[in-house]
Amino acid sequence: MPEPPPQPQPQPNEPEGAVAGTGMGGGMDLAASEASTLEPASHGPDGPAGSAATGAPGPQDRPRSLWSDAWRDLRRNPVFLLSALVICFLVLIAVWPSLIAPGNPLRCDLARAQDGPRPGHPFGYDGQGCDVYTRTVHGARASVTVGVCATAGVAVLGSVLGALAGYFGGVWDAVLSRVTDIFFAIPVVLGGLVLLSVVTSNTVWPVVGFIVLLGWPQISRIARGAVITAKQHDYVQAARALGASDTRILLRHIAPNAVAPVIVVATIALGTYIALEATLSYLGVGLKPPSVSWGIDISAASPYVRNAPHALLWPAGALAITVLAFIMLGDAVRDALDPKLR
Amino acid sequence: MGRYIARRLLQMIPVFVGATLLIFLMVNVMGDPIAGLCGERACDTATAAQLKREFGLDKPLWQQYATYMGNVFTGDFGTAFNGQPVTELMATAFPVTIRLTLVAIVFEVVIGITLGVVTGLRRGRPVDTAVLLGTLVVISVPTFVTGLLLQLLLGVKWDWIRPSVPPEATLDELIVPGLVLASVSLAYVTRLTRTSIAENRRADYVRTAVAKGLPRRRVVVRHLLRNSLIPVVTFIGTDIGALMGGAIVTERIFNIHGVGYQLYQGILRQNTQTVVGFVTVLVLVFLVANLLVDLLYAVLDPRIRYA
């Protein structure tokens, strides 16, 4: 790469120097037109007047802030509606699996092990001769609970601690970040064997708690980085100059601008947490047998992928759809929260 | 800046002590490791007692920790149950793992950021959808399966690679393992970059740059990408530790005797000396990586300053 020519140009990192000091509020029409061409799914440009005021510094007179506007946007976003539909369906079968799979997931006949589909058993049989369809449907409860609750817990705990560290800096940052470092040092296998082996409960909650405990440092660092970036923006400085409280600045000005990376990491982590549950169960410290979950079925089918790929593909497919739904949901929420889209 | 770094380096001391103590306690809580040494039978009581004495397990915990830390400062990390000094294990495990991690990170950076930029600029287009599908596959199919299938395809059917990595493990032999190891992280990096790019491409400075008639490439790389990298850099910083210490499955499939494998074995055999030793080094790696990430923030966004 050649050295850039020394012509006078605005520092790319200091856009405010070149454009108006109002932050992202400036150049509204441009933003709107660009958004509409590039973002056909998003209906951001509706009601520009309302949104324009939203992001502006110090709108103390408008209690209906960005968040409610975001919700209005979301309701009209087909991507959001589709993902919400899928998630509702997942929740439905998690609560009431026998609705679409009346069979018993624990009823297995070794004589049928690894057999392909047959009438009444559309997904075939797994290595133990259990019906893959029934197990996939019944596995939703444990897997969706672990995935969603662990992700929610990690995201909330991680973002709060990360935001505090990033926003206040100094001692806050030093203490919180070093605690994060210590948690990073705990190997998952060791943590699982130590913390979960003493638990006798037969529910998913110890597993969820464990994942939150070891998972928050990652989100925390992501959130910290995002907050550090966001707090440099002029509108934050302006809000502070206008006397806004820290809470207000954090929630109203920084959070919407820092939430994107957290959403991205959280939605992908959701899938990996579902898989992590299987690792823990394999070590005998996760869900106690005879639990049914996608993770357990995926890891049981993995060694046999050459001979019975169907036993792997269906639960893995269910996991993929779940992750997809949450990624789409995350994308839609992020778009709705993005002030630049207005 | 110099003072900031000095302060950060000083902060490593409490983290170091805290982490080693925590790990030390955790391994000890797991119980008596001697029982696992005699195969499918009970160790006779005399030998068990003798072994405990030899590994110092008969002493109170605080004393064990004090002795251990004292030894660590003289460079003695103790011995594993097979009689090998832990430093020897580290000397064979860390170089391989560092190379593997390096390959994985290069993949994350090169492929992940490229795909992220492409999909970020072309949201909703076929290429975006294709990358999303790839992401889903990577998340939902276990590494074990990806690795196994790649081995059979590339190693046996097409004969492009050796299915297992020989002990010397040179960089070129680590390409496929590195890719497998990086796969899930790739998903993160791609989507993080994509989101940042999509967010920032409507920023004022980008429009200014475009309006000034700068070449598109230049706008993307210099203006757009640089401002979008902070979350990506943060993620990669947190990922280094996971890649180094947690590559258990990848290392197993490709027969790499690296840190993940030694750590896993150490944990399963409850060998305090191995586990604490390896984690100690890993903690130092996290700390340095995190420091570098924080310094990179300032490089990527000059408004961020450290006093």
Add this chain to the structure above:
Amino acid sequence: MRARTRVTWALGVVAAVLPLAACGSGVGAAGGSVLSSSWGDPQNPLEPANTNEVQGGKVLDMVFRGLKRYDPRTGKAENMLAERIETSDSRNYTVTVRPGWRFSNGEPVTARSFVDAWNYGASLRNNQKNAYFFGYIEGYDKVHPDTGRQTANTLSGLKVTGPRTFTVRLNQKFSSFPDTLGYAAFAPLPRTFFTHHKAWLDKPVGNGPYTIESYTKGAQMYLKKWNGYPGPDKARNDGVTLLVYTDSNTAYTDVLAGNLDLVDDIPAGQLKNVHSDLDGRYINTPAGILQTLAFPFYDKAWNTDGARKVRTGLSMAINRAQITRTLFRGTRTPATDWTSPVLGTDGGYKAGLCGRACEYHPAEARKLVQEGGGLPGGQVRITYNADTGSHKEWVDAVCNSINNALGNDHACVGNPVGTFADFRNQISRHRMAGPFRAGWQMDYPLIQNFLQPLYYTNASSNDGKWSNKDFDRLVDRANAETDKAAAIVLFQQAEGVVRDNMAAIPLWYQNGSAGYTDRLHDVALNPFSVPVYDEIRVG
């Protein structure tokens, strides 16, 4: 500005370098008539009396020869270094060592080589995990007391009486003692083992058909044929490279790709396609391993007469034939007694000794469990360790079989324990609440080894603390019996006591399995499921 440029530049270089480095190199298996074979990292230093698992045993089997050797095919103990072992009372033995044997460093193998080695193995201060093998020799309680310091350094029962002769006095009658002497712990050791111990550990020196040429801990060992080997079983290849694999799947794939010659553990997931993958270069031979379910007899609920019926019922609820066929694809055989087919019928193996109790009769099983007062606690939890072997699969299959037979989804569940050490801890602390996995790999091919360590009162591997006077008496009588055939009949009677009480549920006999490339010929596994390396021909 400068820093930024440098970052982009660095990215560009890395991107440019990567494709260059990407080219596969097929470093084939070692050349000449040297073969490569899969190996696992030995868990203990490679001292003969300290090696209690197969991977270390594999090496010892190549670099050591003892007084006896078990025939790789029949498992019979045959004289190797022993010229003769004589006794008149099954208690005092005189051993004469054959002349002309040497260690690979030139030192002759004498009576002292054995006596010193055994004294070392028995001595408490040396921490040898197989020390208990010397427990039959008089004076063991002095050199290896249960508590406190040892009061002697040598076994009083061992006496060197000449350059090639020594005597052994046992602390009880034990007629099959000579047949135990093929076990690795009884191997002779050269002087350098004692004088330069550390150097010896780095590169063990023995008297077997191979010498250790190089050893990189955790990675590989190269064993070269010893041309001066005086024994009859000279190596038929030039050497063996043992490569450490952490996953048998990788080793298997490497055999398919031609990078490895021999894998001696075929992963379960590949058994279905092994015949087509390897075109018949797959062997599956019985090994002296029996899998059982043991019970906690220290728990009152399991130590009643009703519980005996429950145990028998559970045994009849397990469809062994189906599990061994479907899950193990013939690498296990349904067990019908408590020994192993590798003993041979004249060695004490008796097919069908278990009778109906080891066959699948679901209706009868349900009836027996009901008669016995139902399952203790309403549910059986089969405890196993999750970190080694793939026990989860068969435990799940056994539970499914029991659940189906008893018509109750929750009659049986698996109870994984994270680590082997924790599993052993829970066993030794008597924390088992139900049946638990018990695998027994024989030390030497004798019926005594399948019964006494497992079911004799307070024996070393009697994990369930089962105790039965009739059984103990029969074993004592069998050990004292000088006539082999008569001793075996007594052992089988003792085994009958185990059956009548269903002290443990026998599941299946385990086979050894191996796959190899077309470079190799005459590949076989011995009854310890270790490849007979010296017989393998390359090319």
